[in-house]
Amino acid sequence: MLQRGRGGGWLAAVRDPERGRDDLLTCLRQDPRLESQEYRSPYYATLAMRLGVAAEEIAAQGVADEHSLTVSTLAEMAARGVRVPLPDRVLQGYGVPEWTRLAAWPADTPAAVALHVPRGELLASPDLLERLTTTSDPAEIAVLRDVASNGQGMPFYLAWEILGRRGDLSLFDRAEAALGTRSMQGAGSRRYFRSLPAPIALPLARQWIRLSGGHWAAAASMLGEHAEPEDVPYLRELLPMVLDWDMDDIVRALGRVPELGPYPELSTIYQESCHPFLRGRAAEAMARTDLDFGSRYGFECLWDCDSLARLQGVRFAPMGDEVAQRLREIATDGSERDDLQAAALSRLS
Known part of the structure; x- marks a missing residue:
């Protein structure tokens, strides 16, 4: 369970500290994460501190890769006041996750500006999101459609997501054609279908869930919502x-x-x-x-x-x-x- 990051594994290690230390060091050495983006370092850092595992013991599991689980765990321990054998330049790459600092934006923020707001901050601004979802202003609707058609990066994805929330079908064929493709357009279409309101989404989902590939994935996402x-x-x-x-x-x-x-x-x-x-x-x-x-x-x-x-x-x-x-x-x-x-x-x- 410790390899999987389950709470039961953390608790079992505390109940049997000697075995827990060995299992913890093994996990850090082998790095059981399936993806490097998995945010497990607080889990292992707090366990190491609870068990009294020295930072030097953890560093001995390997710190050559600055993105390894060992390094991120040491950085997390450093953030909690433990002295660790890592250079400052490495520690500076690790900080408090961005989700803990989300600014709310005013409801009257223009669409052209709102699409450049970080997604987390947009979701933390319900009045603004509601306004963009319900606006009848032709100019703002045109901005949303233009950015979904020609934009880049996060504004592009946000435009597709908001068009989905609106139930806007003007770009439906383009979104369907992009399903299953490993491209920016494919990622935008997935956000679009996931965001469609239930009256539109459910008939599509029940038809597409019997298919495969991108259509199946879109159907699953719509059922996940509705x-x-x-x-x-x-x-x-x-x-x-x-x-x-x-x-x-x-x-x-x-x-x-x-x-x-x-x-x-x-x-x-x-x-x-x-x-x-x-x-x-x-x-x-x-x-x-x-x-x-x-x-x-x-x-x-x-x-x-x-x-x-x-x-x-x-x-x-x-x-x-x-x-x-x-x-x-x-x-x-x-x-x-x-x-x-x-x-x-x-x-x-």
Whole structure:
């Protein structure tokens, strides 16, 4: 479990410190991450500090690659006040994740400006997002369509996402043609279909989910947003295939239909998937569909390496002394996500 970043692995290491130290150093040396972007360093750093593993022992596992799990773990320890054997130039490359600092933008921000706002800040500006989604101003609609047709980078993706939210079908054929392509246009089309409102999305999803490739992926993303009870039988047929992170939409879709839960398959995914992101999705879906989730998994989720899984632990772990102490740790951890800290404070109040 420690290799997968599960909270149960962190807790087991604390209960058996000698074995926990060996397992931790093995994980850091072998780097079990499937992708270098997996944000596991706080998980291993806090465990190392809890077990009293010296920074020098961790560095001995290899620091030649500045993007390795060993280096990121040492950087996380340094951010928490531990002296580590890394040069300042390396440490400067690691800091507080950007999600902890999101600025809200005013609702009257023009579309041409709003499309250049970082996506996280746009989502943190609900009044602005709502205005762009509902605007009837021909000039602003033209800006959205032009950037989706001719733009580059994040403004291009945001334009497609907002057009989807609007249910704007003017570029539908272009979006469908790009499905399944490994291109900027393909990524834009995926955002578009995921964002379509249910009355448009669900008929498409139920038709395309029987296809393959880009159409199947678009259908899964739309069901992840809007699934209804009639979709559950086929979704459950697909669940045995769901062990890779890119099938998380099927898990999200089941979480949309709590009235037919619980779904035992979600527990299997939670326990067996090597992808922390998918485990977090499974935890979220179980929290919505299974009344026993809190008592079965809530406690260990509080220490999971995945922030979505930790959030479910914060919300649903049965309250007790250990849970209250962990909630206080999360609430005061400056590197933790804002939503997790807020949820922890709410549980403590």
